[in-house]
Amino acid sequence: QKEVEQDPGPLSVPEGAIVSLNCTYSNSAFQYFMWYRQYSRKGPELLMYTYSSGNKEDGRFTAQVDKSSKYISLFIRDSQPSDSATYLCAMSARGAGNTGKLIFGQGTTLQVKP
Amino acid sequence: EPEVTQTPSHQVTQMGQEVILRCVPISNHLYFYWYRQILGQKVEFLVSFYNNEISEKSEIFDDQFSVERPDGSNFTLKIRSTKLEDSAMYFCASSVGQRETQYFGPGTRLLVL
Numbered sequence: 001q002k003e004v005e006q007d008p009g010p011l012s013v014p015e016g017a018i019v020s021l022n023c024t025y026s027n028s029a030f031q032y033f034m035w036y037r038q039y040s041r042k043g044p045e046l047l048m049y050t051y052s053s054g055n056k057e058d059g060r061f062t063a064q065v066d067k068s069s070k071y072i073s074l075f076i077r078d079s080q081p082s083d084s085a086t087y088l089c090a091m092s093a094r095g096a097g098n099t100g101k102l103i104f105g106q107g108t109t110l111q112v113k114p
Numbered sequence: 115e116p117e118v119t120q121t122p123s124h125q126v127t128q129m130g131q132e133v134i135l136r137c138v139p140i141s142n143h144l145y146f147y148w149y150r151q152i153l154g155q156k157v158e159f160l161v162s163f164y165n166n167e168i169s170e171k172s173e174i175f176d177d178q179f180s181v182e183r184p185d186g187s188n189f190t191l192k193i194r195s196t197k198l199e200d201s202a203m204y205f206c207a208s209s210v211g212q213r214e215t216q217y218f219g220p221g222t223r224l225l226v227l
Contacts, residue, residue, distance in 0.1 A: 032213060043118075043205055043218040044157065088157065092213075099170040100145055100212035104157040 003027055006089055006105030015114050019076040023089035023105045031094035033065050035074045038086045079112045116140045118219035120206050126225045127196055135191045135222045137206030146189045147207040196226045
């Protein structure tokens with residue numbers, strides 16, 4: 001089983017739709033969960049950062065972490081064409097010896113059509 | 115807003131040649147990372163660096179790879195003898211602490227012919 005799994009899509013939605021992006025993971029040591037946005041041939045840009053379980057909201061973006069199910073989600077409300085990008089989930093473990101390395105999902109390509 | 119910068123943006127090299135990829139992390143950050151992304155694949159961890167030494171490296175980071183922080187601002191990745199399979203986008207990242215947000219640079223696209 002892969003450490004982090006993410007459906008690569010592509011996912012195509014109309015402008016204004018609510019988008020749901022998800023990742024599952026297998027390593028119960030993961031404690032830090034991130035969502036990055038990556039435009040074509042650019043570096044990942046941090047969108048959301050959460051620690052352990054729960055929800056976090058920032059503008060149109062909501063990140064959810066369910067550690068019991070090893071499942072994380074990113075919701076985008078009122079999606080815009082400018083949201084068209086690849087969304088990467090990433091996570092890291094906590095504890096002695098963990099250096100903060102990030103394990104990434106495959107990335108989901110999102111297209112928001114006007 | 116402070117950002118991570120990387121040079122060059124593109125590098126083309128012949129197989130067997132040495133390349134050095136350069137990064138300037140955010141100035142108050144203490145943890146530095148290199149990742150790579152082969153076209154169409156996941157972003158993969160290569161190495162983490164703290165307090166002037168490697169703190170962790172992946173299986174990819176073999177003897178052909180080395181990292182250095184030659185002065186107070188630059189962080190470099192050297193590939194001694196490039197292979198075709200080293201062709202990828204290489205990202206530098208930095209963070210204040212090991213549990214803190216990592217900020218990524220724009221990447222260097224390396225093509226080995």
